[in-house]
Amino acid sequence: MVEKFDCIVVGxxxxxxxxxxxxxxxxxxxxxxxxxxxxxxxxxQGAIMYADMLEAIIPDFREDAPLERHLIEQRFWMMSDxxxxxxxxxxxxxxxxRPNRYTIIRSQFDKWFSxxxxxxxxxxxxxxxxxELIFDAYGVCIGVRTDREGGIxxxxxxxxxxxxxxxxxxxxxxxxxxxxxxxxxxxKEMHFLPQETIESRFNVKGDEGVxxxxxxxxxxxxxxxxxVYTNKECLSVGIGCLVSDYAKAGETPYGLLEKFxxxxxxxxxxxxxxxxxxxxxxxxxxxxKSVPQLHGDGWVVVGDAAQLNNAVHREGSNLAMTSxxxxxxxxxxxxxxxxxxxxxxxxxxxxxxxASFVMKDLxxxxxxxxxxxxxxRNFFLTYPELIAKAMxxxxxxxxxxKQEKESATIAAxxxxxxxxxxxxxxxxxxxxxx
Amino acid sequence: xxxxxxxxxxxxxxxxxxxPVTNTIMRQGVPTIINPYDLFALETALRLRDELxxxxxxxxxxxxxxxxxxRKAMTYGADRAVLLTDRFFAGSDTLATSFAxxxxxxxxxxxWGAPDVVFAGKQTIDGDTAQVxxxxxxxxxxxxxxxxxxxxxxxxxxxxxxxxxxxxxxxQVLSSALPCLVTMLxxxxxxxxxxxxxALRAARAEVTVWSAADAGIADLLKCGLRGSPTVVKRVFAxxxxxxxxxxxxxxxxxxxxxxxLIDALFxxxxxxxxxxxxxxxxx
Numbered sequence: 001m002v003e004k005f006d007c008i009v010v011g012x013x014x015x016x017x018x019x020x021x022x023x024x025x026x027x028x029x030x031x032x033x034x035x036x037x038x039x040x041x042x043x044x045q046g047a048i049m050y051a052d053m054l055e056a057i058i059p060d061f062r063e064d065a066p067l068e069r070h071l072i073e074q075r076f077w078m079m080s081d082x083x084x085x086x087x088x089x090x091x092x093x094x095x096x097x098r099p100n101r102y103t104i105i106r107s108q109f110d111k112w113f114s115x116x117x118x119x120x121x122x123x124x125x126x127x128x129x130x131x132e133l134i135f136d137a138y139g140v141c142i143g144v145r146t147d148r149e150g151g152i153x154x155x156x157x158x159x160x161x162x163x164x165x166x167x168x169x170x171x172x173x174x175x176x177x178x179x180x181x182x183x184x185x186x187x188k189e190m191h192f193l194p195q196e197t198i199e200s201r202f203n204v205k206g207d208e209g210v211x212x213x214x215x216x217x218x219x220x221x222x223x224x225x226x227x228v229y230t231n232k233e234c235l236s237v238g239i240g241c242l243v244s245d246y247a248k249a250g251e252t253p254y255g256l257l258e259k260f261x262x263x264x265x266x267x268x269x270x271x272x273x274x275x276x277x278x279x280x281x282x283x284x285x286x287x288x289k290s291v292p293q294l295h296g297d298g299w300v301v302v303g304d305a306a307q308l309n310n311a312v313h314r315e316g317s318n319l320a321m322t323s324x325x326x327x328x329x330x331x332x333x334x335x336x337x338x339x340x341x342x343x344x345x346x347x348x349x350x351x352x353x354x355a356s357f358v359m360k361d362l363x364x365x366x367x368x369x370x371x372x373x374x375x376x377r378n379f380f381l382t383y384p385e386l387i388a389k390a391m392x393x394x395x396x397x398x399x400x401x402k403q404e405k406e407s408a409t410i411a412a413x414x415x416x417x418x419x420x421x422x423x424x425x426x427x428x429x430x431x432x433x434x
Numbered sequence: 435x436x437x438x439x440x441x442x443x444x445x446x447x448x449x450x451x452x453x454p455v456t457n458t459i460m461r462q463g464v465p466t467i468i469n470p471y472d473l474f475a476l477e478t479a480l481r482l483r484d485e486l487x488x489x490x491x492x493x494x495x496x497x498x499x500x501x502x503x504x505r506k507a508m509t510y511g512a513d514r515a516v517l518l519t520d521r522f523f524a525g526s527d528t529l530a531t532s533f534a535x536x537x538x539x540x541x542x543x544x545x546w547g548a549p550d551v552v553f554a555g556k557q558t559i560d561g562d563t564a565q566v567x568x569x570x571x572x573x574x575x576x577x578x579x580x581x582x583x584x585x586x587x588x589x590x591x592x593x594x595x596x597x598x599x600x601x602x603x604x605x606q607v608l609s610s611a612l613p614c615l616v617t618m619l620x621x622x623x624x625x626x627x628x629x630x631x632x633a634l635r636a637a638r639a640e641v642t643v644w645s646a647a648d649a650g651i652a653d654l655l656k657c658g659l660r661g662s663p664t665v666v667k668r669v670f671a672x673x674x675x676x677x678x679x680x681x682x683x684x685x686x687x688x689x690x691x692x693x694x695l696i697d698a699l700f701x702x703x704x705x706x707x708x709x710x711x712x713x714x715x716x717x
Contacts (some may be wrong), residue, residue: 003634037465123637127509128630151630 006029007331008144008155009098009122010130010168012039012426015303016161017113018057018324020122023159023250026332029038030122033146035129039111041118044188046229046236048211048323049104050318057325058116058376061111062098066108068231069209070099073202077265079216079226080388084265095208103209103229103236105190114262133172133299134156140342141298144168157298157331161324164282166306170253174301175292182286182307184224184367186240187253191273197231201269202230212269213314216384218260222249223376225314226260237261237270243378285311288366294353295346300327312365319358320333326352367432378417378425386413435488435590437479438539438549439512440467440570441472443496443503444560468503470620471555473510477623478585478616479553480511484587491542491549495523495534501641508636509628515639518540520646525659528561532569533656538649539574551588551595552615556581565615570613579610580617588612 009020012034020032020305036042048071054061071088094100118124130144133151143154160169193201202210212228219225224241239253239260246253261270284290284307291307294300301318302308310319330349331341339345353359370378390409413422445464456490468476479490492507494500495518495605518538526534543549552574557564564580571578576590579597586596592613599606600619647656655661682698685691700707 123634125633125637128633146630148627148630148633153630 002143002154002156002265003031003142003151004156005029005123006155007031007336008033008130008161008431009159010144011161011163011303011305012036012110012114012117012124012126013043013161013163013320014045014110014113015305015308015320017110017117019159019161019302019320019328020117020124020324021057021113021120022325022328023331024120024122026328027121028332028335030410031129032117032122032124032156033130033144034114034124034126036126038111038126039114039124043110044279045106045317046093046186046188046227046314047104047106047317048229048239048314049102049109051098051100051102053078053318053321053325054255055098056210057135057321057403065112066104067207068105069204069207071101071103071211072204072208075210075212077212077214077216078384078387079214079218079263079265080385081217082190082264083111083388083392084214084216084263084388085272085391097284101373103231105231114221121143126234128293130162130168131203135172135173135298139297141172141296155347156335157300158329159324159331160299160301160305161303162305162318164284164307166301166305169301169305174299177222178282178284178290179216179286179420180244182284182290183243183244184240184241184283184311185246185253185280186238186283187257187278187280188236189212189257189275190231190234190277191237191270192234193273196274198230198233198235204230207232209302214260214263216380218263219256219380220247220249220251220259221377221381222246222251223372223380224256226256228266232278234307235270235273237266242285243282274308283311283316285307285369287369288310288359288362289357289369291362292416294350295343297343298341300331300346302327303309309401310361310365312368313361315361319362322356322358323353326356326358365432371428371432378421382416383425386416435483435486435551436547436549437488437490437574438542438552439472439479439490439492439507440535440552440554441476441492441494441503441507442469442555442558442560443467443494443500444469444558447559448549465498466503468506469555469558469560470482471557471559471618472554472651474620474622475553475616475618475703476510477557477625478618478630479551480626480646482551482585482588485514486590490551491516491546493535493538493542495519495526495531495538495681498643501643502602504641505636505639509633510625511628511632512632513628513712514546516640516642516644517643518646518649520657522646522657525662526657527662527664528563528565528569530657530659531660532566533574533661534646534649534651535566536570536573539570541644541649548613550590550612552576552613554615554618567615567617568655574615577610577614579608579614581619582616583622585616591663597600610636611701640671675706 006028007023007030008241009016009032024030033085037188056291066072072094075088077084077086130148131147132145133141134143136142141158145152162168167174179414209230214226219241222241222245239256281346284304308323310317327349334345443466446467451465483490490512491514492512493516500517501517554567568578581600582597583600584598588595593612594610599608682695
């Protein structure tokens with residue numbers, strides 16, 4: 001006999017756990033399928049977790065969630081080959097009772113989240129891969145087939161939280177597989193250092209943490225960014241670029257990471273550390289224009305699988321959690337009204353998502369991914385180099401009159417990009433940001 | 435047929451590290467697994483049950499978190515699971531562990547019927563003693579059949595079992611009366627992938643949790659640290675090998691590079707040079 005649940009959630013990452021938890025808390029019968037050995041065993045993120053979006057799901061998460069450091073300082077670095085020009089923002093206001101951002105280690109955090117899902121009453125099957133969606137004769141999704149013997153299971157609605165590759169959804173023709181120019185491939189290493197070393201090196205104490213995000217020459221002219229995040233006893237160090245760019249530039253992700261780690265601004269931060277983990281992950285970066293159809297008869301898609309990722313603000317897990325929660329709430333609405341799980345009724349999910357920060361933010365930057373992509377050499381190589389030179393000239397005291405220095409700097413910008421190019425770039429950025 | 439399989443949750447030794455300063459094993463954050471040898475025992479038990487009918491009960495002693503390993507055993511197909519957990523058991527060596535497990539197996543017998551076979555892995559990968567299985571057998575006065583590679587035949591009417599035991603110099607074919615205790619070798623039977631129904635059942639199942647009192651263990655002096663005569667005097671990590679790799683300069687000709695490599699090898703290992711010369715002389 002085939003078992004039937006109210007809801008099947010495919011995947012136990014941020015969006016899947018958020019959906020499964022919310023649904024189970026509301027009393028629906030939930031089956032969650034995860035291909036990994038445990039929730040988090042396959043999940044890779046930088047990782048910064050945004051408290052507000054988790055609070056909306058589990059208000060008292062701070063009591064027992066495994067959190068590394070709350071962030072009190074953000075450093076944006078524009079890198080040339082041997083220099084960085086930075087903007088730092090550090091504020092004691094971030095040392096609040098309920099801090100806004102934390103670094104986390106996903107393998108630990110997701111285990112905790114999964115335990116919450118189980119405690120809420122969902123059944124979580126790990127090491128169980130959903131192979132395909134099952135549709136009835138009318139094209140309504142009625143369940144999934146898994147890789148276990150006798151592994152067919154039915155549900156009123158399937159929540160696809162299967163991650164960026166989204167094999168299940170693309171196999172069923174619900175959406176296209178991600179394209180090389182809309183996904184980034186990021187690689188990350190965990191560098192272990194004694195807690196005291198991290199604290200003195202980054203000028204923090206206790207649970208305080210720092211984020212460094214670095215763009216420019218480190219990505220060799222490709223659209224991408226490097227990062228260093230402080231955890232309690234290790235640093236997450238990584239870099240990511242668009243997949244299509246790697247192919248074009250002939251660069252390898254680990255090659256980029258090696259160069260990033262060797263940069264004179266990064267190297268001293270990692271001195272003496274022991275690397276214990278290496279991981280890689282695809283990140284959907286196509287923005288608003290890549291978001292696929294989000295719902296249909298008997299199914300919804302959330303998180304990375306729905307390409308819900310804000311590449312400009314480097315946010316993903318919060319969009320994932322929020323989309324999972326909103327989808328769950330929409331499903332609950334349909335269930336309590338005893339309606340059918342048709343496309344029309346499930347439209348509550350994309351509607352609510354449109355009204356939330358998720359789609360508002362993505363829509364705001366809808367032209368940014370394409371702009372950075374087509375103009376990547378200028379934005380990631382030319383300008384950082386020019387700015388580094390300008391800064392050097394500004395800071396270095398060598399007897400050259402200031403007037404001459406400033407004229408030379410302006411001339412360098414004009415010569416490299418031309419007046420039209422400069423104005424055009426500024427205009428394009430401003431328009432895409434607006 | 436009622437089969438009891440003893441399993442242990444152990445740190446995944448592939449991912450364990452020794453603290454560079456204190457020389458203690460760093461267990462924090464190391465994933466736990468079911469002792470791999472126990473999985474061969476479990477699979478053998480499941481196959482016997484599938485063939486002859488009956489039930490498989492998995493038993494473990496450990497902290498409350500050991501429930502994960504029991505649930506996993508049920509995902510593979512075990513019918514029920516018993517977790518023996520109590521602070522009185524903390525610090526048990528193999529003597530105290532076999533005492534507690536033997537008592538629990540008696541209790542399992544009273545509750546669900548006396549077991550025909552008790553299975554265990556040949557040893558654990560964290561303690562490596564191979565003492566707990568035989569210890570249980572002695573306490574329950576069962577025939578003990580260790581290092582078993584294969585169960586050839588079980589006759590429930592005649593109450594006999596035939597098995598193959600790997601021994602020095604060959605394979606022994608043994609026969610024993612039931613009930614008995616069997617410890618299984620690696621590679622004897624690869625654990626199955628549980629069916630979907632088993633996975634669902636395992637996720638929903640209640641694991642039976644017994645304290646010392648629940649298992650009918652009255653003599654607490656035989657449990658845990660107090661019941662353990664083993665004393666760990668010192669723990670140390672062997673010194674890492676001091677030998678370092680030596681770079682060989684790449685010469686314009688490949689042959690010259692190869693010669694340089696061979697010279698360096700012979701310089702480091704004169705015995706190898708002499709041996710090869712002897713070989714060459716023989717030719």
